[in-house]
Amino acid sequence: MAYSSKTRDLFAADIEEIKGKGLYKEKRFICSPQDASILVEYPEGAEKKQVLNFCANNYLGLSSHPDVVEAAHEGLRERGYGMSSVRFICGTQDIHRTLQDKVSKFLGMEETLLFPSCMDANAGVFEAVLGPEDVIIADRLIHASLVDGIRLCSAEYDTFKHMNMKHLRKKLELHQDKRTRMIVTDGVFSMDGDLMPLDEVCALADEFDAMVLVDDSHASGFIGKTGRGVHEHFGVMDKVDLITTTFGKGLGGASGGCVSGRAELVELCRQKARPYLFSNSMAPAIVNATIKVIDLVSASTERRDTLEWNAQYFREQIVAAGLQVGGHGTPIVPVMLYNAKLANDMASDMYAEGIYVIGFFFPVVPAGAARIRVQLSAAHTKEHIDKAVAAFAKIGEKYGIIGLDKKGIIAKYGM
Amino acid sequence: MSNIEEMQEAILEYVIDEYVDEDDDEEVECDTPLISSGIVDSFSMVSLKVFLEKKYQIKLPDDEATPEAFDTVNSIIALVNKHLG
Numbered sequence: 001m002a003y004s005s006k007t008r009d010l011f012a013a014d015i016e017e018i019k020g021k022g023l024y025k026e027k028r029f030i031c032s033p034q035d036a037s038i039l040v041e042y043p044e045g046a047e048k049k050q051v052l053n054f055c056a057n058n059y060l061g062l063s064s065h066p067d068v069v070e071a072a073h074e075g076l077r078e079r080g081y082g083m084s085s086v087r088f089i090c091g092t093q094d095i096h097r098t099l100q101d102k103v104s105k106f107l108g109m110e111e112t113l114l115f116p117s118c119m120d121a122n123a124g125v126f127e128a129v130l131g132p133e134d135v136i137i138a139d140r141l142i143h144a145s146l147v148d149g150i151r152l153c154s155a156e157y158d159t160f161k162h163m164n165m166k167h168l169r170k171k172l173e174l175h176q177d178k179r180t181r182m183i184v185t186d187g188v189f190s191m192d193g194d195l196m197p198l199d200e201v202c203a204l205a206d207e208f209d210a211m212v213l214v215d216d217s218h219a220s221g222f223i224g225k226t227g228r229g230v231h232e233h234f235g236v237m238d239k240v241d242l243i244t245t246t247f248g249k250g251l252g253g254a255s256g257g258c259v260s261g262r263a264e265l266v267e268l269c270r271q272k273a274r275p276y277l278f279s280n281s282m283a284p285a286i287v288n289a290t291i292k293v294i295d296l297v298s299a300s301t302e303r304r305d306t307l308e309w310n311a312q313y314f315r316e317q318i319v320a321a322g323l324q325v326g327g328h329g330t331p332i333v334p335v336m337l338y339n340a341k342l343a344n345d346m347a348s349d350m351y352a353e354g355i356y357v358i359g360f361f362f363p364v365v366p367a368g369a370a371r372i373r374v375q376l377s378a379a380h381t382k383e384h385i386d387k388a389v390a391a392f393a394k395i396g397e398k399y400g401i402i403g404l405d406k407k408g409i410i411a412k413y414g415m
Numbered sequence: 416m417s418n419i420e421e422m423q424e425a426i427l428e429y430v431i432d433e434y435v436d437e438d439d440d441e442e443v444e445c446d447t448p449l450i451s452s453g454i455v456d457s458f459s460m461v462s463l464k465v466f467l468e469k470k471y472q473i474k475l476p477d478d479e480a481t482p483e484a485f486d487t488v489n490s491i492i493a494l495v496n497k498h499l500g
Contacts (some may be wrong), residue, residue: 025462138458140458140459147458158461158462158465159458159462161436362451362453366453367453369454
């Protein structure tokens with residue numbers, strides 16, 4: 001047997017090392033459809049518990065929406081279960097084209113190409129478009145999938161301090177000798193819940209002849225007056241050259257992603273992006289359901305308006321309760337605790353109170369910046385939010401952090 | 416000022432300018448952990464590598480430009496000196 005006990009011990013030791021560092025991810029099972037209130041088995045084997053979910057990317061509450069579920073059924077009935085092919089061989093149906101066209105219109109872009117996920121879109125877009133004569137200039141806190149995609153690409157890359165326009169300017173000046181420059185950023189930063197000022201980014205891009213790519217996964221469907229994304233919020237819908245986004249969060253929550261933008265760049269992805277060329281097509285049921293999602297969010301802003309109200313209400317209430325929060329203007333509200341153990345312990349206590357939230361700490365966020373990330377949904381009611389705030393106030397009291405600022409919490413618990 | 420002191424000053428100045436926010440009161444010294452403390456992450460380490468290569472006219476092989484080798488200004492100087500010959 002090639003997998004000897006010696007080999008097994010080697011990998012088992014790796015797992016123990018992960019546990020020793022406190023980085024082990026426990027198994028958690030959801031025994032109901034995704035929603036604001038879910039049935040959870042955690043830890044594995046424990047009695048199932050009904051909890052309020054404040055850690056899903058189900059921003060618009062569409063994951064289990066009856067019209068979306070019905071559209072998935074229709075897709076299954078009309079176009080079958082799977083494509084058994086990549087897109088360019090025999091994996092493209094008419095509904096793939098329909099979805100691409102609808103996404104282009106919704107995002108205000110020239111063309112769109114579907115990928116199995118936004119992770120795949122980010123893995124493929126840079127290599128397809130850029131070469132060694134070019135440079136990518138990325139915000140330091142971009143999503144891991146963008147980092148991976150950039151590393152897979154032959155272009156040179158550089159970084160700028162998080163949302164620091166002065167530093168971005170300096171880097172653009174430094175790289176004027178390159179063939180092309182591409183500024184890369186998240187629209188909404190998923191750990192901090194802050195919005196990249198795309199109006200300022202695009203102004204610099206104009207000044208220094210640079211393209212702009214935005215990963216709007218935590219924005220598509222709900223940021224901006226009509227939910228088009230961060231480019232709508234900052235009034236630069238015609239200035240952003242490429243958007244990558246997912247259908248796995250606000251836009252239905254199943255899977256799939258896309259590259260949307262300038263026609264030539266999207267066409268290059270269709271010709272050259274490896275995750276597009278070598279991975280299966282999005283399944284018909286998901287494509288049909290995503291078409292329904294785009295129709296729903298195009299027809300009404302009711303859900304994004306509810307989400308905006310919920311996020312604002314939670315933010316106000318949690319601050320009034322005496323807790324520290326980060327970010328602004330998004331449904332991601334990090335409750336700042338700074339200390340990793342404190343974040344972990346408080347998240348466990350919140351679960352006991354029936355509120356499902358997760359603590360995040362280094363290396364997922366910078367050292368000394370541990371937090372519980374709260375994600376609001378249009379599916380939450382005011383009562384849900386009041387319960388979450390009351391639980392935070394109770395648990396915050398238990399740990400003696402109510403009313404303490406950053407220095408106070410660090411003085412009490414360390415970083 | 417010795418060569419080492421000059422290198423310490425130049426690299427420290429670059430690290431503070433490149434990686435520490437203006438409003439951050441974090442103190443960085445020559446033995447302050449940079450990578451393991453999260454001041455510099457492995458993704459943004461690339462600009463430090465490019466700076467060193469340009470400033471000292473050397474080529475740092477990827478397998479030597481590791482997070483460990485880049486963890487303090489002093490360890491960076493050791494790596495640079497090795498390639499200065």
